[in-house]
Every structure is written in structure tokens, then in C-alpha cells.
Amino acid sequence: MKKSCTLAAVLLLTTGQPLFAHTPLFDCFDNGDSTLTCEGGFSDGASATGVGVRMLDAQGKVLEQGKLDAKGSITLKRPAGEFSVVFDAGAEHSLTVLGDDIS
Amino acid sequence: MKPIRLEVLPLLLGAVLGAAAAPALAHFLVVYTPQTAIQRATDLPFHLIFTHAFHGGPSMAMEKPQRFYYAKRSAPGEEIEQVDLSQYLEPIDWAGENGPVSAWKATVPRNVVRSLGDYQVVVEPTPYLEETEQLYIQQFAKVMVNVGGVPGNWSETLGLPAEIHALNKTYANWTGGIFRGVVLGNGVPMPYTQVEVEYLNHALDTDNNRFAAQGAITAPHPSLEAMVILTDANGQFSFALPRAGWWGFAALSVGPAKEYNGKPLSQDAILWVQATDLPESP
Numbered sequence: 092m093k094k095s096c097t098l099a100a101v102l103l104l105t106t107g108q109p110l111f112a113h114t115p116l117f118d119c120f121d122n123g124d125s126t127l128t129c130e131g132g133f134s135d136g137a138s139a140t141g142v143g144v145r146m147l148d149a150q151g152k153v154l155e156q157g158k159l160d161a162k163g164s165i166t167l168k169r170p171a172g173e174f175s176v177v178f179d180a181g182a183e184h185s186l187t188v189l190g191d192d193i194s
Numbered sequence: 195m196k197p198i199r200l201e202v203l204p205l206l207l208g209a210v211l212g213a214a215a216a217p218a219l220a221h222f223l224v225v226y227t228p229q230t231a232i233q234r235a236t237d238l239p240f241h242l243i244f245t246h247a248f249h250g251g252p253s254m255a256m257e258k259p260q261r262f263y264y265a266k267r268s269a270p271g272e273e274i275e276q277v278d279l280s281q282y283l284e285p286i287d288w289a290g291e292n293g294p295v296s297a298w299k300a301t302v303p304r305n306v307v308r309s310l311g312d313y314q315v316v317v318e319p320t321p322y323l324e325e326t327e328q329l330y331i332q333q334f335a336k337v338m339v340n341v342g343g344v345p346g347n348w349s350e351t352l353g354l355p356a357e358i359h360a361l362n363k364t365y366a367n368w369t370g371g372i373f374r375g376v377v378l379g380n381g382v383p384m385p386y387t388q389v390e391v392e393y394l395n396h397a398l399d400t401d402n403n404r405f406a407a408q409g410a411i412t413a414p415h416p417s418l419e420a421m422v423i424l425t426d427a428n429g430q431f432s433f434a435l436p437r438a439g440w441w442g443f444a445a446l447s448v449g450p451a452k453e454y455n456g457k458p459l460s461q462d463a464i465l466w467v468q469a470t471d472l473p474e475s476p
Contacts, residue, residue: 134343
């Protein structure tokens with residue numbers, strides 16, 4: 092029992108996350124005015140406020156970046172050409188949406 | 195067991211007659227959309243049909259609902275927002291046993307339901323007069339749609355006069371899993387109240403506005419068509435969903451209003467739950 096508690100404490104300290112399933116979820120929509128709105132969240136309902144979002148071009152250069160607001164949302168300018176948007180909530184919690192999939 | 199006193203008999207008789215004046219079993223306001231667990235935002239089609247769910251009819255004429263909307267909380271800590279969807283309602287003629295009856299459809303555009311999370315879609319219908327019983331029926335019906343897997347306000351009640359409080363996500367149930375809910379009348383749990391459970395047994399042919407003639411299953415006994423279960427002392431019920439598809443739960447006459455246009459009124463609570471088969475790995 093003592094051993095398992097210690098293990099749990101170590102896991103909490105190393106991950107900073109509760110020990111239940113916590114899948115990141117992310118999607119973007121074209122607003123029809125040369126902007127995109129992206130929204131993120133987690134499968135357990137945890138807030139994604141403050142999670143970093145980066146827009147990258149085809150070469151991986153950062154075009155724009157910011158953090159999700161209190162509604163788990165951010166609005167970015169839609170660039171010309173190929174791009175992607177990354178939801179970066181840390182290791183194993185990163186998701187990418189390709190620009191071609193954003194309509 | 196104590197013998198029943200004679201002076202109690204008239205009360206019991208009155209209770210039985212009162213129960214007999216309750217709405218006929220098996221009326222269901224079907225609020226149908228093909229899939230409630232949506233991966234990415236898309237236009238959402240709805241069909242609203244007042245019918246008998248297991249038998250796919252007879253269907254009853256349905257006036258334009260008093261309200262058709264969704265309730266959504268955009269993020270934890272944010273207020274629940276109600277978005278009116280009535281502008282998307284279109285009248286349709288739905289095939290009935292004695293000719294078409296009025297029903298409704300709506301295509302809710304993607305940009306209205308594009309955000310991740312839960313949408314509690316609510317229909318508050320105009321009371322329907324059941325001519326044979328001279329009784330009005332008003333079924334407050336809920337169906338939930340989730341976009342993208344982010345949970346939202348699925349477990350929250352909306353303060354409807356008659357409402358079933360979901361204790362499981364209505365869109366995330368494996369076939370065979372147990373669904374639980376609490377029947378609320380004016381927000382108060384209703385102990386030992388009947389809950390009807392019916393399978394939406396006839397597929398909707400939405401191109402031709404009718405139910406499929408052939409049901410998916412054949413019940414060997416009437417008690418397995420419109421099943422009746424009771425809530426417990428806390429107003430809670432549970433039901434194992436034996437087959438993929440749509441299961442309707444109805445709690446009758448639990449709302450506070452008992453009269454409409456000078457006639458008895460039954461305010462019922464309806465909740466639709468979708469069960470999904472375990473998919474094989476590709």
C-alpha cells in the first residue's frame with residue numbers, strides 16, 4: 092500500500108496531471124473572414140485555458156502563436172499557403188490540425 | 195396483511211380512475227438525428243415526430259413547437275447559453291396510418307453547432323389534444339449531441355417542468371451498458387414513478403418522410419414493446435440497453451401544470467439515448 096502511494100506521488104510529480112484518462116482534443120474552423128478559430132479541451136472536461144497554440148508554415152516556422160482563453164478558444168489569421176496549427180499541452184498531449192482540413 | 199377498510203375503498207377507486215385518465219402509454223415525441231457523437235462539426239439534421247416509437251406509428255399531428263433550442267456551456271465556469279433553433283424548423287408531412295400528419299424537420303447549420311462539447315437539444319411542444327381521452331399531452335423532449343469528445347453540460351438539468359436528468363452521457367453508451375437517470379417534476383425527484391422505455395424499432399426513411407414498414411425486432415409480448423419500469427425512492431432508474439440504436443425514456447404526467455384549455459394536461463419528460471455496438475478492430 093505504502094509502495095503504491097509512493098508510486099502515485101511520483102507519477103503526479105512527474106506528469107503534473109491526475110492519474111486518469113486525459114485525452115487532448117482540438118479542432119479549428121474557418122470564420123469566413125480570413126481568420127480561424129481553434130478550440131481545445133480534454134476528454135475528462137478539464138479546462139484547456141492557457142494551453143499554447145502555434146501556427147506553423149510548411150517549413151515549421153512559427154507564423155503566429157498564443158494561448159487558449161477562458162473558453163478554450165483562440166482566433167488566428169489564416170495565412171496563404173500550407174500551414175498547420177498545433178495544440179501544445181505538453182508531452183503526449185500535443186495535437187496538430189492541418190490547414191487543408193480547416194473549413 | 196390488514197383488510198382494506200370500507201371507507202378507503204372509494205379513495206382507491208378514485209385513484210384507479212385517476213390513473214385511467216392518465217395519457218395512453220407509448221406516445222413518444224421522437225427527436226431524431228442520425229448520430230449524436232460527432233467527431234467534427236457538421237450540419238445537424240433533426241426530425242420531430244409525435245408517434246408510437248416501438249411500432250413506428252400511429253403518428254399524431256404535431257403543431258409547431260413552442261420552443262426548439264439547445265443549451266450549451268462553452269467552458270467550465272461559463273454560463274449555460276440557450277440558442278434558439280426554431281428558425282430552422284420546416285413543416286413536413288409524415289406518413290401516418292390514415293394519411294400524412296404534420297411533423298417537423300430542421301437542418302441546424304454547422305456554424306451554429308461547430309464548437310466542441312455538449313449540446314442539449316430541447317423540444318418544448320405545443321400541447322397535443324388526445325381526442326379520445328380529451329386530454330392534452332405535452333412532452334418535454336431532450337436529445338444530446340457531442341462534438342469532438344469534449345464533455346460539457348450533459349449532466350446538468352435545465353429546469354424544465356418535466357425532465358429526465360441523465361446520469362450517463364446519452365451519446366456514449368455501448369450496447370448492453372446500463373443507462374441511469376432521475377425523473378424530475380418541476381425540478382424535484384419523483385419517487386416510484388413509472389418510466390416507459392421503448393426502442394425506436396422502425397428506421398426513419400427521412401427521404402420519404404415515413405418509418406420503415408418492417409421493424410428491426412419483433413417483441414414476443416406487449417410488455418416488451420412499451421416496457422414500464424419504476425423509479426426508486428430517489429427518483430432514479432436504470433436500464434441496460436440491449437440493442438444498438440435509439441432508446442426512448444418517458445416519464446408521464448410529472449410536470450406541475452395539470453390543465454390546458456380547460457382540459458386535463460399531462461406534462462411528460464422524454465429523453466433519447468443512443469446505444470452503440472462495440473466495433474471490431476479494422
